[in-house]
Amino acid sequence: MDLKGKVAVITGAAVRIGRSMALTLAESGADICIHYGSSKQEAEQTCHEIQCIGRNAFAVSADLANSKNAATEIIDAVISEFGKVDILINSASVFENKTLLNSSEHDWDSHLNINLKAPYFLSQQFAKAIHSGQRGHIINLVDWRARRAGVGHLPYRISKAGLVTLTECLALELAPEIQVNAIAPGAILPPPDQDASYLEKRAEHIPLKRAGSPDDICHALLYLLESDFVTGEVLTVTGGEQL
Numbered sequence: 015m016d017l018k019g020k021v022a023v024i025t026g027a028a029v030r031i032g033r034s035m036a037l038t039l040a041e042s043g044a045d046i047c048i049h050y051g052s053s054k055q056e057a058e059q060t061c062h063e064i065q066c067i068g069r070n071a072f073a074v075s076a077d078l079a080n081s082k083n084a085a086t087e088i089i090d091a092v093i094s095e096f097g098k099v100d101i102l103i104n105s106a107s108v109f110e111n112k113t114l115l116n117s118s119e120h121d122w123d124s125h126l127n128i129n130l131k132a133p134y135f136l137s138q139q140f141a142k143a144i145h146s147g148q149r150g151h152i153i154n155l156v157d158w159r160a161r162r163a164g165v166g167h168l169p170y171r172i173s174k175a176g177l178v179t180l181t182e183c184l185a186l187e188l189a190p191e192i193q194v195n196a197i198a199p200g201a202i203l204p205p206p207d208q209d210a211s212y213l214e215k216r217a218e219h220i221p222l223k224r225a226g227s228p229d230d231i232c233h234a235l236l237y238l239l240e241s242d243f244v245t246g247e248v249l250t251v252t253g254g255e256q257l
């Protein structure tokens with residue numbers, strides 16, 4: 015897909031990886047809908063930077079915990095602002111270190127609602143908005159640990175495993191009009207409550223001996239969006255950590 019003049023909606027795009035993806039797509043010629051939850055000021059700043067690049071951008075807030083309503087609000091807002099939508103990137107996420115024994119029903123519901131149910135209903139609204147003859151892309155941000163057993167982050171792992179399955183099933187159901195792929199990042203940015211030493215420790219166990227950066231994710235994103243013959247793929251961007 016040539017990104018010039020395309021419209022992309024990115025969830026959780028005010029800060030961190032979502033913000034980097036938004037700026038990268040704008041630099042490639044796309045207009046952007048920045049979805050955010052609570053980072054209003056950062057969302058407005060990201061829109062401003064996109065407008066400085068010469069592309070259109072606007073911000074929409076919706077609580078993805080209320081996934082079905084949020085999905086309708088977000089896609090309706092994009093259509094009303096730009097008249098169409100070509101690319102959906104599901105990046106917003108919660109990531110909490112809960113085990114079976116210390117997790118609550120709230121932990122289960124928030125991870126499943128925000129990380130899986132919201133992408134499900136956003137994909138549904140997005141697919142309905144794609145008109146006959148139009149091509150579309152859905153990109154889901156998953157995690158290489160999604161399909162690995164491990165202790166900790168249990169509701170998170172389950173939500174991301176579900177998102178991998180959603181990626182593969184929708185690649186079949188929505189072909190040939192819509193390509194559906196996923197990016198599985200490794201150590202890219204520390205969780206908000208950790209500092210850089212979190213990544214330095216992880217890097218010791220990464221074959222390429224470094225943590226990644228949002229730019230590494232943006233390269234993978236551009237590859238998937240510009241590839242016309244790739245669908246149902248989970249592109250692992252980890253420096254080999256999954257090996």
Ligand SMILES: NC(=O)c1ccc[n+]([C@@H]2O[C@H](COP(=O)([O-])OP(=O)(O)OC[C@H]3O[C@@H](n4cnc5c(N)ncnc54)[C@H](OP(=O)(O)O)[C@@H]3O)[C@@H](O)[C@H]2O)c1
Binds near residue numbers: 032054108
């Ligand atoms: N960072 C990494 O190294 C890494 C590693 C593996 C996988 N990933 C995946 O890559 C993606 C991007 O990672 P990231 O670290 O940049 O993400 P993040 O900081 O964990 O989350 C991105 C945004 O999600 C939004 N969000 C969370 N709950 C929400 C809710 N209820 N309603 C609306 N928005 C909500 C927040 O937006 P507001 O700030 O506006 O509230 C948050 O800023 C995620 O899917 C993550 O799981 C990241």
